[in-house]
Amino acid sequence: MIQSHAKKALIIGAEIGGAALALFLKSTGLESEVYEAREQPEASR
Numbered sequence: 001m002i003q004s005h006a007k008k009a010l011i012i013g014a015e016i017g018g019a020a021l022a023l024f025l026k027s028t029g030l031e032s033e034v035y036e037a038r039e040q041p042e043a044s045r
């Protein structure tokens with residue numbers, strides 16, 4: 001269980017790792033913002 005006072009997590013990278021982490025954090029009630037250097041994640045091309 002993640003215990004944190006953070007209101008939002010910042011995730012670097014929108015590939016599978018970043019997307020999976022965002023979903024996991026959401027399931028714990030923590031919102032996140034994902035930053036991606038490329039215009040589109042590779043998986044969506």
Ligand SMILES: Cc1cc2nc3c(=O)[nH]c(=O)nc-3n(C[C@H](O)[C@H](O)[C@H](O)COP(=O)(O)OP(=O)(O)OC[C@H]3O[C@@H](n4cnc5c(N)ncnc54)[C@H](O)[C@@H]3O)c2cc1C
Binds near residue numbers: 012041
């Ligand atoms: C040629 C090749 C073929 C593969 N084939 C398979 C396969 O068939 N099956 C399989 O299961 N796995 C395969 N893999 C492995 C799979 O691609 C990786 O395990 C998986 O993509 C890792 O995901 P990730 O989210 O951890 O990181 P990555 O996919 O490396 O994503 C990281 C993301 O972070 C972004 N980023 C990096 N630095 C910054 C920054 N400073 N600011 C903002 N964004 C940033 C990058 O642009 C990138 O989009 C393959 C890998 C390669 C190279």
